Amino acid sequence: MGNNYTRLKIWTKDFIIILFANFFIFLSFQMTLPTLPLFVQDLGLNNKYVGLVVGIFTFSALLIRPVAGTWLDTKGRRYVFYSGLLIFLVSTYSLTVSTMLLLLLIVRVAQGVGWGYLTTATGTIATDLVPPERRGEGLGFFSISGNIALALGPALGLFLVDYISFKLLFIICGTLILIAFLLATQLNYVKPDRETYEDNTYHRFDVFEKTALPASFLLMFVTFTFGGIASFLPAYTIELDFPSHSVQIYFVVYALALLSTRFYAGQLFDRHGMSIVFIPGIMMILTAMIMMFSMTAPKTLYIAAIFYGLGFGFVQPALQAMAVNRAAPNRRGMANATFFSFFDLGVGLGALIFGIVSDFFGYSYIYLISAISIIVAFSIYLLFVLTLKKDK
Secondary structure (H helix, E strand, O other): OHHHHHHOOOOOHHHHHHHHHHHHHHHHHHHHOOHHHHHHHHOOOOHHHHHHHHHHHHHHHHHHHHHHHHHHHHOOHHHHHHHHHHHHHHHHHHHHHOOOHHHHHHHHHHHHHHHHHHHHHHHHHHHHHOOHHHHHHHHHHHHHHHHHHHHHHHHHHHHHOOOOOHHHHHHHHHHHHHHHHHHHOOOOOOOOOHHHHHHOHHHHHOOOOHHHHHHHHHHHHHHHHHHHHHHHHHHHHHHOOOOOOHHHHHHHHHHHHHHHHOOOHHHHHHHHOOHHHHHHHHHHHHHHHHHHHHOOOHHHHHHHHHHHHHHHHHHHHHHHHHHHHOOOHHHHHHHHHHHHHHHHHHHHHHHHHHHHHHHHHOOHHHHHHHHHHHHHHHHHHHHOHHHOOOOO
16 A cells, blocks of 8 residues: 555646635735734724624625535635635725725625635645545645735734835735735646536535534634634733733744644555544644643643644634545535535634633633533544544
């Protein structure tokens, strides 16, 4: 098996192109993630509108993913990828003139649609390009591009707004998408299996891929915890009187820890199955949540970042490979759409629910409830996934 395993090539020209395109897409997104709230405040709007501007993006992406998944499997990868790039490109540039709340919300809805298309398309294209026998490893490497963007983007965006206008920042972010578009024109795309689709007309009304639901449902409980981190960790660290740079350090440490897993977690999944990566990963995320619930010093926060990054790096690509492997070849697009819809749903529900939790009980209880969410995920895994005969 060993010699055959290494002969199945991952690093093709097309795989490298989609990796770099994904990097520029995610870098643009990550640069706007921490700076858009500042932009909203700069327009003279209060924090409730910050939440609205952030949330409307997530839910528009969530709602469009089933459409993206269906079109990936019917109209083709190229059509969806180009559409997403064009919508995201125009909407990002449109941020430069979005000085009124209504216009800004319309632009954010458009961005969410573009993002839903893009992230579903890139994951599916990467899946097409990786040999099935090395899919966990290949998707792990593919995720590196997004992880590097996560490590660089927020810090770069916050750095730039200290020296340039928001308008120029958004122009730079739009130009990154333009570069991704140029790269996309150099890809060879898998053509949709139209005959299979036409023989199964019920697919026209699909909103999810049922074989991807177990993995996607598990992912939702994991990303639920990220909703609390992304939305409320800055306020929590201020309440604890941590240094102002502690959140930036947290995200950099988290991204680097997550990045480190991409070099071996996928191979472990491919060779030994789901349990070898999911169980240690879920335990590390649980440890991180418990540490953040009870932390009193920045050092604890940074150690929690390591555990959370390692845990998420083990769990996410393994669940994605599991979701895709269980789907028929002509249903990979819908499988990825289902997977990322539950990803967004977890983050969105986390941000919404934890806003209420923090008002009634305080920020620390966000992470206690997050720990309970992880315990639920592990329980579901034991009850349903471990009973399956196939481990992938």
